[in-house]
Structures are given as structure tokens and as C-alpha cells.
Amino acid sequence: MSRSNRERTEATKQALIDAARILFVRDGYAETATPDIVQTAGVTRGALYHHFEDKKALFRAVVxxxxxxxxxxxxxxxxxxxxxxxxxxxxxxxxxxxxxxxxxxxxxxxxxxxxxxxxxxxxxxxxxxxxxxxxxxxxxxxxxxxxxxxxxxxxxxxxxxxxxxxxxxxxxxxxxxxxxxxxxxxxxxxxxxxxx
CATH class of the missing domain: 1.10.357 (Tetracycline Repressor; domain 2)
Known part of the structure; x- marks a missing residue:
């Protein structure tokens, strides 16, 4: 993987973590839906599941x-x-x-x-x-x-x-x-x- 691909991958992962943090704090874990996370992060649903198994795994990364x-x-x-x-x-x-x-x-x-x-x-x-x-x-x-x-x-x-x-x-x-x-x-x- 080239350096620029690696950087993009890390940027996508961090965007998901940052978006999830905002929503988990604002709405709570149970009320936060994955479509809202990907929309806030500006990425696809596929990108979410490429980096995280599920919403709980993303929450763990935030924590x-x-x-x-x-x-x-x-x-x-x-x-x-x-x-x-x-x-x-x-x-x-x-x-x-x-x-x-x-x-x-x-x-x-x-x-x-x-x-x-x-x-x-x-x-x-x-x-x-x-x-x-x-x-x-x-x-x-x-x-x-x-x-x-x-x-x-x-x-x-x-x-x-x-x-x-x-x-x-x-x-x-x-x-x-x-x-x-x-x-x-x-x-x-x-x-x-x-x-x-």
C-alpha cells in the first residue's frame, strides 16, 4: 500500500471515529445509527465496515x-x-x-x-x-x-x-x-x- 493510500485509510478511519464521537456524545450509543455516522463522516457504509466490525467496535475505538x-x-x-x-x-x-x-x-x-x-x-x-x-x-x-x-x-x-x-x-x-x-x-x- 502506498503511503498516500495508507494516509487516506487512516484519515477515513479517523473521520469515522470523530463523527461517531460527536454523535455518541450528543445522542448516546443506542440512539446513534450507523447511517448517521457515515453521513457525518462523509464516507460510505462500506468504509465503516471495512474499518470496524460493527457499531460496538467503532464505539470501542472512540473510548x-x-x-x-x-x-x-x-x-x-x-x-x-x-x-x-x-x-x-x-x-x-x-x-x-x-x-x-x-x-x-x-x-x-x-x-x-x-x-x-x-x-x-x-x-x-x-x-x-x-x-x-x-x-x-x-x-x-x-x-x-x-x-x-x-x-x-x-x-x-x-x-x-x-x-x-x-x-x-x-x-x-x-x-x-x-x-x-x-x-x-x-x-x-x-x-x-x-x-x-
Whole structure:
């Protein structure tokens, strides 16, 4: 395949993902029809099924792109300086910024689990944002002199807390209060009773 064909193929695929994102956010997964996606993308129905098995596969591609964007936003804000605790707080702030992008909480936290299933969305999260959180949490526990024996479980629980906070913030909750609460949760993981 020539470079120009490859570029056209990628452009078509991205046009489908972009169009689907707009419609999934606006109308929801169930109410979005594939003819509307191809019309919005300006491509043929055949192009859709050339790149994606079905609407669900296209939705998964949208979700994965959103999850990757969240991780990029966190990595762009991460700094190797400061304590592990400070880096975790900076990561939390970056996460809340990334989740403030219109439609992202719906795609990743509401429709994602409903359409793809909890296990599939958990695997996507594990590959993206949760992986970054696990790394930061491991550094924090090591810096605090603690054991990482429960690192997978602590990561899952803290990730769920971040997600619930993002939903609450989108619903009008005070971001400042949720950031303080996340800081309190993280600091609590450094307590002697959890580190033995």
C-alpha cells in the first residue's frame, strides 16, 4: 500500500471515529445509527465496515482514543520533581482537567461500561489511566516506606474514587473539594496501619 493510500485509510478511519464521537456524545450509543455516522463522516457504509466490525467496535475505538487522550494529558502535566505525593496530586488535577472535556465522562464512565461491559472498560482503563495511577501509587508507597502488597487493589479503589469524583464534578460538585478529598485519601495510604 502506498503511503498516500495508507494516509487516506487512516484519515477515513479517523473521520469515522470523530463523527461517531460527536454523535455518541450528543445522542448516546443506542440512539446513534450507523447511517448517521457515515453521513457525518462523509464516507460510505462500506468504509465503516471495512474499518470496524460493527457499531460496538467503532464505539470501542472512540473510548480507547478518549482513554489515550486522558493519559496524554496526565503525562504532559507530570513532573519528575517533587514528592511522590505531590506528583499524585498533580496527576489527579490533570485527570480532572482531562475529564472536563465535553462528553468524556459520558463516554468513559457511563456509556463505556454499559456498552462494552465492566470487564472490557476495566481492561481499557488498566491499559491507560489506571496504569499511570498504579505507577504513581507504587512510587508513593515506596517513598512512604510501605508495602506494595495491595497495590493492584489500592489502584483499583483509588481509580474508582477518581471516576466518581469526575462524575460528581461534572454534575456540579466542587472540584476543589474533591481534589482535597483525593489528597486526603492518598495521604491516608501512607498511614502506618496500612503500610505494615
Amino acid at each position: 480507547e482514543q478518549e482513554a489515550e487522550a486522558v493519559v496524554r494529558a496526565i503525562e504532559e502535566r507530570s513532573s519528575p520533581s517533587g514528592s511522590a505525593y505531590d506528583r499524585l496530586l498533580a496527576g489527579a488535577a490533570a485527570y480532572f482537567d482531562a475529564m472536563a472535556v465535553a462528553g468524556r465522562t459520558r463516554l468513559l464512565l457511563l456509556d463505556g461500561p454499559a456498552v462494552l461491559g465492566v470487564q472490557a472498560i476495566g481492561a481499557i482503563d488498566g491499559e491507560y489511566a489506571e496504569a499511570s495511577l498504579r505507577e504513581g501509587l507504587a512510587e508513593f508507597l515506596a517513598e512512604a516506606g510501605g508495602s506494595d502488597a495491595l497495590l493492584p487493589q489500592l489502584t483499583t479503589l483509588l481509580s474508582a474514587a477518581f471516576d466518581r469524583a469526575a462524575l460528581a464534578i461534572e454534575a456540579g460538585g466542587s472540584r476543589r473539594d474533591y481534589e482535597q478529598a483525593v489528597g486526603t485519601l492518598i495521604a491516608g495510604l501512607g498511614g502506618d496501619h496500612l503500610l505494615r
